Amino acid sequence: MKLSFKGGIHPPQSKNTANCAVEKMPPPKKVFIPLSQHIGGACVPLVKKGDIVDKGQIIGNVEGGLGCPVHASVSGVVESIEVKTSASGVKIGQIVIENDFEERLSVDVKPIEKSFESLTLDDVIEITKNAGIVGLGGATFPAHAKLASGAGKIDHLIINCAECEPYITVNHRLLLEQPERVLRGLKILLKVFGLTKGYIAIEDNKKDAIKKLKEKTTGTDFVDVCIMKTKYPQGDERQIIYALTGKELTSGHLPFEVGCLILNAETVAAIYDAVVYGMPLIERFVTVDGDCVKEPKNLSVRIGTPINELIEYCGGLTKDPYKIICGGPMMGVAQWKMYAPTVKGTSAVLVFSNQNRTRQSDAPSCIHCGRCVGHCPMRLMPNYLVAFANAGELDKCKEFDILGCVECGCCSYDCPADVPIVQTIRAAKGKILEQMRAQKAALNKSAVAAKPEKEDKGGKES
Amino acid sequence: MNIDYTKNPLTVTSAPHLKNPERTSTIMLDVIVALLPATVWGVYVFGWRALAIVLASALSAVLSEALFCYFMNQPITVKDGSAAVTGLILALCLPVSVPLWIPVIGSVFAIIVVKQLFGGLGKNVVNPAIAARVFLFLAWPAQMSYYTVPGASLPVLANVDRVDAFASATPLGALKNGKLFEIGLYDTVLGKVGGCIGEVSAMLLALGGLYLLIRKTIKWHIPVAYIATVALIALIFPQAEPTWRYVAYHVFGGGLMLGAIFMATDYVTSPITKWGRIIYGIGCGVITMVIRCLGQYPEGVSFAIMIMNLLVWYFDMYTRPSKFGGVEKKK
Structure with a gap:
């Protein structure tokens, strides 16, 4: 018997590139390396404008806390360090490196000496x-x-x-x-x-x-x-x-x-x-697909390559794009421009025309069909979470385990009434987490203020 | 590669970027398709007057929703098909002899009072068609309980004189008097008996239910729990011999098939969880049999479903699925 779980959905698989061998895409003229490509704190740049960097060299690192360094994916000159909107939609510093096409390897890239x-x-x-x-x-x-x-x-x-x-x-x-x-x-x-x-x-x-x-x-x-x-x-x-x-x-x-x-x-x-x-992560596989792309392909891409170059490498667009997605269609992030760089988490770049437009309703009314409940792999009641969230009842949302939602989107996929279920839940989760952080901060503050004589113990109580 | 973003701005939405093509109107269409065999049979058995009632009911339901939305400055929602379904179901649980204004009043009541005044589709507390049927039954009991024999030649549009010549007993009416129906079980299941337009053919209703199950529009829990409960209670407390025939008339004779398959499974007014649905079905069955066996009325399906509709919130809340991972680990 095949292994599985309860719930879930069967969207059309559309694995059009299953037979496309991975092609090594030539490195681009310029790479854009965002300083945060992981969960955790952003990196601090270790290079400055005009520096010459080698392929595989660490150019940004975290100062303690969760995180890991970013590397130059090509050899060349640091052109600038600027703040840009990343593929995941947040403003983040990125290091722009102009490629000198020498492919000089950094001295740090060497095989391990241990057996x-x-x-x-x-x-x-x-x-x-x-x-x-x-x-x-x-x-x-x-x-x-x-x-x-x-x-x-x-x-x-x-x-x-x-x-x-x-x-x-x-x-x-x-x-x-x-x-x-x-x-x-x-x-x-x-x-x-x-x-x-x-x-x-x-x-x-x-x-x-x-x-x-x-x-x-x-x-x-x-x-x-x-x-x-x-x-x-x-x-x-x-x-x-x-x-x-x-x-x-x-x-x-x-x-x-x-x-x-x-x-x-x-x-x-x-x-x-x-x-x-000893090779750091400077290259990854990316599927480029979608009905606008001329030749869907699997590419091996240097981190930091802008997604429009990926699309161009695949023959460009055949139709006007309606939506560009970094990541899969169920959980990926829609882009507002085509110049976002490929980051460590970019597993796919999908370009859809408006034939793939998802239905939206101005006034969705839940008909209580229960599909979201039946499909939810986390066994939540998404329809009630949306009802509570729309009514502003965040405490009720918490009681119904809104924080257990993994945002897979099965509920929204199958909703016949076009209720933006996971989208509403995502927004409500954000509000709740913000509220919890604020409460925690206020608690710490009051704990310190209430017991000034025991200030040294303040840390323990938080 | 250059794109003119001012002419063709990219759309940015929150994931997911895929959508199942099935929508509310698809579901409503499925229900209408599933009801068609029983409706056609009703017209075949009771004549063109049955069709006139179905049309009067469905059209006035759609029209009253459109007019209500128009005058209330709301987007007109008749395209989702739910009003048509309400009108059709209401017509199917009326006797063919009712004056044509009865389905019209019923539909207007169902759509405006029961559905739109509560906020429209998805917000109503009880099933509109059932509430309208109960309202009509209490307001015009004589018209609503005069059943004619199959094949009686009735005027298509004019009012019907309620004379004994065409009057027909119904299977449940017979059971109420403590005896089995004189017409055989075969004809009862097939639908060659007196009764409401769409309720008579248990077989074709079950066929429609099968279609809905295959299309995954409904789940089996409510109909099976409902019908099984009715059958079980009839089996334990038979009031006529032989027992198996008594049970069969209870299951196939009245409005149970239409109620259990098409009315009790109405999404808006039924529970959302598996166990909620099973308990709800059992509850419907118990109340139906209490009314049929102990109450004054021969039939109790609509009352039972309406009462259970009011309790759906509790079923949902008390049968919440346990979340993945169960209880939080102690800190």
Whole structure:
């Protein structure tokens, strides 16, 4: 029986690029490297205008806290450091590097000196951090922090190749073309975690990749290829953990708390490159698709390449674009201009014409059909959350676990009445989190003000 | 590559960027399609007058919604098809002999009082068609409980004289008097008996229900729970022999099929959770049988559904699915 979860939806898969081999896109004339491409604090630039940088050189790093450095993806001259709107819609500083096309490698990029046998988890964490590797499935959680959180606590090391979002085929192609990178990466991770077996979670729509993996792993037993039902959001880490282990991860908790570590296939491949070749994350696979793109392709793209160059490389546009999306169509971010750079979390660039316009209603009225409740993988009641949110009842929203929403969008996808369900929930979640931060800040302030004589204990009470 | 953004601005919306093509009007169309066999059968059995009633009811429902929205300066919502469904269902639970103004009044009441005054589609507390039927039944009991024999030649538009010549007993009316219906079970299931226009053919209603199940428009929980409860209660407390025939007349004889499949499953006025739906169906079944067996009326489907409609909020709240991951871990 195929592994799966309860709820979810079956949008048209549109995996048009499943047979398109990954093409190496030539590096662009200029790259734009945003200083924050991960969850956590933004990096501080380490270079200034006019500096000459090498490929793979660290050009920005975090000052403590969660985060990881960013690297120059080409060799060249720093043209400017400017504040721009990024692909995810926030204003962020970015370093512009003019490519000199010399492809000079940074001196820091060198293979590890230690032997495989003497490699420890701490080594891998350090390497992963310096290589700037984040979760490449799209969440961009710093990978070293994930590895560190799992130290000594995990029994399931899971590689996520579910790729449940429509259109995207980069993981599929990675497994088909370069399975060694993933398998060897897995071997390294298994070794340093002291585990004997890892799991590869893959949806059953990637038959050729499954076959390839089975071929590659016959006679070995360090990997278990777990075939999952093709359903959205099968690639959500909570749903994969549930499908594989039957354990349910409560909202606000991390996979290591149920003994699991989940990494995207491309992340594992990047860790392999970093450990074995010392190569930081300066390139990633991107699917370019959508009905406006002349030749949909899978590309291997330098981080920082503007998305319009990706589209141009794929033959340009055939129709007027209506919407450009960075990421998958279910959770990706719509762009307002075409010049946003490709970042570490960009798994796809999709250009749709207005034939793919999603219905919207000026006055949606919920007909209480219950589809959102039936599809919600987190078992919430999205329709009531929307009703409470629209009435401004944020406390009621919290009572109905609005913070447990993973924003997969199944509810909005299937709503016959065109209620913007997940969109409303997202907005309400933002308000609630803001409120909670304000309350916490006020509490800290009053705790300090009320007990000035015990000021030294103020920190404890917060 | 240059794009003139002032001419063709890109659209920026919050994810998801995909949408299921199915919409409210698709669902309403599905319901109408599912009701068509029973409607056509009603016209076949009761003559063109049945069609006149269906049209009068559906048209006045659509028209009253359009006019209400127009005069209230609201967007006109008849395109979603829900008014047409209300009008059709109301017509199907009327006897064919009613004067033509009865469906008109019923539809206007259903749409304006029960639906629009509560805020329109999705906001009504009870099912409009059922509330209208109950209202008509209480206001004009004589007209509403005069059933004619199948095939009686009735005028298409003029009022019908309520004479004994055409009067027909109904399966439930017979059960009320403590005896089984004289017409066989075969004809009852097929629909060759006296009764309301769309209620007589249990078989074609079940066929429509099957269509809705296949189209995933409705889930099985409410109809199955409802019908099973009615059958079970009839089985435990039979009031006529043989028991299996008594049970069968209860299930196929009255408005149960139409009620359980098409009225109790109305999205707006039924629970949203699996267990809520099952409890709701059981509740409908119990109230129906209490009215049928202990009450004064031979039929209780509409009362039962209307009462249960009022409790839907509680079913939703008390059968909330436990969220993924269960209870919060203690800190």
